[in-house]
Amino acid sequence: MHEMSIAMNIVNIACKEAQKEDAKSIASIEIDIGKLSGVMLDSLKFCYDSACKGTLAEGSELLVNELPALARCKTCEHSFEIDSFMALCPECESYEIDILQGRELKLNAVSVN
Ligand SMILES: [Zn+2]
Incomplete structure (x- = not known):
């Protein structure tokens, strides 16, 4: 399961951060997830608790910032929000776009106790 390995990865990095600060436990972990990242958020949240078991992050909360996907048209430089990689510019209908965010x-942050 893809989301399980992502969850374990997040918890792993957060635990290393917490250890650096000599924390007893982690209160919450904050992450940024872009709309085009391909991560199933519900699935990730579901996996998170099991990924935390037996680590400093056990019982912690996962805070997710969902970032909208943004692109800029290479032809007319119009910036707009997109739903997929195959978006086209609403101004000039060009497919030549740069993905700026998503x-x-x-x-993003680890809060420790
Ligand atoms: Zn355009």
């Missing part, structure tokens, strides 16, 4: 999957 593929993120990163640890």
